[in-house]
Amino acid sequence: MSTIKPKIVTDQWVTATWEEYIQIVDDPAYEKAKGYYHNGQMRIEIAALGHDHASDNTIVSFVINLFAGIRGIPVKGLTNCTFRKTGVRDCQPDISYYIGERIQIVPRGTNIISLDTYQPPDLAIELGKTTIADDLGRKRILYEDLEIPEYWVVDVEQAQITAFSIADSGSRRITQSQVLPGFSISILEEALQRNLQGDQSQVVAWLLTQLQ
Numbered sequence: 001m002s003t004i005k006p007k008i009v010t011d012q013w014v015t016a017t018w019e020e021y022i023q024i025v026d027d028p029a030y031e032k033a034k035g036y037y038h039n040g041q042m043r044i045e046i047a048a049l050g051h052d053h054a055s056d057n058t059i060v061s062f063v064i065n066l067f068a069g070i071r072g073i074p075v076k077g078l079t080n081c082t083f084r085k086t087g088v089r090d091c092q093p094d095i096s097y098y099i100g101e102r103i104q105i106v107p108r109g110t111n112i113i114s115l116d117t118y119q120p121p122d123l124a125i126e127l128g129k130t131t132i133a134d135d136l137g138r139k140r141i142l143y144e145d146l147e148i149p150e151y152w153v154v155d156v157e158q159a160q161i162t163a164f165s166i167a168d169s170g171s172r173r174i175t176q177s178q179v180l181p182g183f184s185i186s187i188l189e190e191a192l193q194r195n196l197q198g199d200q201s202q203v204v205a206w207l208l209t210q211l212q
Contacts, residue, residue, distance in 0.1 A: 008044060011131075013138060016042040018087045025090075034080065037090040038142040045131070052156045053127055059195045059203060060125060060154060061095055063188050064180070066204075068099075070211050071182060076103040078121070085115040089146055091139070093124040096148075099179050120148045122179040127154040136162060144171050150179045159192040161185050187211075 008024060010033070016024075021042040025035040034045040061077055068075040076098045084090045098105060099122040106118050124143050126135040135153045143151045144166050151171065152163045163185045164171035165178050177183040187210060194203045 010044045010046045013041045013043045013134075015040060021090070034092040035082070035090055036092065036139065036142065037088075038138070038145065043134075043138075047130070050129075053129065055195060055198075055200075056127055056154060056156050056159075056192055057094060059191055059200065060127070060188065062200075062204070063191050063207060064097065064183075066207055067180065067183055067187075067211055073099065073180065074101070074103050075099050076106075082112045083115055083120060083146065084112050085146065089115075089142060091124070091142055091146065093121075093143075094127045095125040096121040097123040097179075099123065115146065120146050122148070123150045123152070123177075124148045125152045125154065127156055129156045140164060140171060144169055150174075150177060152185070154192070159189065159196060161189050161192070 008030075016037075017040075018037065021035065021037045024030055024042070024044060025033070030044060030046070032046070036043040036045075057079070061079070065075065065077060067073075078096045078098075080092050080094065081096055082090065082092050083096070102119065102122060106113055110118075126139060128135045132153065132155050140151060140153075147169075148166060150163070150165055152161055154161050163174050163177070165174045175185050177185065187207075190210075191203050191207060194206060
């Protein structure tokens with residue numbers, strides 16, 4: 001006799017034990033969902049990621065990689081990677097980066113990156129349309145508690161970025177990256193605004209004139 005699973009409340013923070021959260025994120029039915037856990041609450045995001053989100057995700061990663069390549073900064077970018085502090089916190093930022101010597105911290109073959117074993121990434125980035133309030137609020141506090149040095153929120157609809165430097169369990173707004181020396185947040189914002197026109201080759205051509 002089959003067991004009917006209870007309906008899971010998604011796309012909002014709900015109270016749950018760590019065990020309940022892990023049971024859900026390990027369920028094949030939620031394989032494509034993003035999971036977050038913080039202070040005894042979980043958030044399971046299953047909203048489909050559309051064209052705009054995917055396009056901006058591509059541009060954000062490209063701009064960072066191009067800047068790092070031109071400046072000779074070693075980087076390792078990760079898309080939708082899980083970072084887990086067992087029993088306490090869990091997150092899946094849209095994009096994350098290890099920078100400099102830290103790119104060798106996590107070996108290939110690692111599945112979930114355990115923050116009980118490895119250091120957190122240098123940069124976490126969330127892109128959102130309907131989740132902006134949460135990205136700027138609850139998730140920002142989660143990333144503060146995970147001690148990730150820098151956190152950027154990309155408003156896909158407005159092509160705007162709010163960037164934070166994190167230290168001492170708090171965050172402050174920045175316009176220049178602290179983990180990517182010389183990187184201006186305004187450059188990425190301009191690239192996103194140009195990407196609204198849809199021709200990414202033109203965005204690349206413009207970026208090359210700005211970064212070289």
